[in-house]
């Protein structure tokens with residue numbers, strides 16, 4: 001559904017993307033995990049036609065992003081990192097304009113807008129001005145807007161950044177539901193739990209390159225199952241173990257304080273790149 | 279077609295939300311000019327008309343330029359502040375549909391401001407020949423030119439400050455020199471030659487002539503139409519440049 005080959009982008013001397021290759025299958029929820037400045041937004045901007053690529057190619061649903069730009073654009077919905085709604089217009093007006101941009105008839109628009117608004121629990125705020133909504137509501141509205149024209153692919157650029165934990169869970173549930181309806185999802189995040197919880201497969205992105213791509217389980221089990229954070233000569237160190245038994249053996253020899261926990265994606269990322277994601 | 283309507287409708291919905299403020303702000307400067315210059319130049323006759331009768335068509339020309347050009351501000355706000363422009367960029371919307379929608383929105387603002395000026399004129403008992411097709415056609419061409427220029431520039435600038443620079447160095451001087459407040463032929467010949475190249479000079483000449491019921495000078499209309507078409511296609515070309 002999404003195919004990227006040798007994608008590069010430079011801003012002057014800065015190499016924002018340094019040769020990206022990946023393939024996302026139909027119906028998959030693919031997470032692009034990397035620290036700030038890794039090139040997540042740049043990738044989405046190029047795929048969606050907001051930024052020009054420097055080299056490489058990409059196809060969405062079989063259509064080349066530039067040579068068949070208008071056709072490629074019908075395939076996806078886009079949720080940007082910042083809330084880009086018309087604040088002075090109503091909820092309904094924002095969605096209606098989006099539907100018109102995608103050439104939907106009046107009947108189709110009305111049906112789909114009502115359906116999406118019920119879906120995100122904002123049906124009773126239909127005529128409210130966007131500026132009167134809370135942050136979480138606005139975020140849900142940007143997701144609903146991206147889904148109005150029933151796209152095959154949904155791009156989500158850090159969809160839960162700046163939201164509190166409860167609202168974040170709610171957005172996650174919404175994303176899962178959208179995937180269950182058959183939409184392919186390409187999500188960027190620098191939240192470990194988000195990738196762990198949602199993704200079928202994760203790409204680790206660091207300085208414009210993909211370090212590895214795999215399922216969250218496979219990535220974590222490559223690192224180990226258990227981790228012990230402990231003090232060693234005044235420094236915090238982490239040791240990884242495949243079994244609980246190995247971990248327990250280590251603990252019996254441990255003199256200073258320690259924490260035993262399950263391995264998470266942060267550990268995998270740290271081992272592969274030497275950096276933390278968040 | 280649907281995309282063009284979406285772009286235009288969005289601007290109109292925003293305009294409707296602000297209509298009171300908009301009408302008020304569109305009224306202030308013409309009102310001040312009519313009062314201040316009207317009294318100051320009270321006794322003067324130009325081409326057999328009172329100064330106020332001279333001023334109204336000039337303000338119509340000036341304001342259809344500045345209000346059409348002001349669409350650039352809305353585009354910049356949408357682009358740099360709210361990032362709504364990304365919605366258009368990521369939609370299957372052709373450049374011509376986008377530019378046409380914004381240009382028509384600029385022209386709509388221009389016609390709104392013209393209506394306000396004509397009403398203000400009536401308060402000062404200025405009633406010229408507004409029923410001529412030539413009068414409205416000249417306004418349409420004037421606003422078409424400057425809305426197209428505005429859309430093109432809005433695609434090229436990297437910040438709103440760049441746009442503001444252009445307004446102060448090009449639009450504002452033209453507003454004062456292009457035959458709004460005094461006849462261009464009172465200026466030295468060298469200045470007239472320069473002003474001949476400014477579209478507003480031709481627009482205000484055509485608007486004033488038609489409001490006075492003088493015969494139509496087709497060459498002015500042709501010239502304005504050519505400039506407008508060039509700017510319009512220039513704007514379409516510039517849309518791709520807005521991608522970084």
Ligand SMILES: Nc1ncnc2c1ncn2[C@@H]1O[C@H](COP(=O)(O)OP(=O)(O)O)[C@@H](O)[C@H]1O
Nearest residue numbers: 011014016035036037038039040041042043522
């Ligand atoms: N418009 C731009 N001009 C110059 N550099 C940019 C621009 N956009 C992004 N960059 C640079 O490209 C790199 C990747 O940025 P980005 O894709 O936004 O990262 P992420 O979304 O992963 O945080 C960063 O080093 C950033 O500074």
Ligand SMILES: [Mg+2]
Nearest residue numbers: 040041081158
């Ligand atoms: Mg980003």
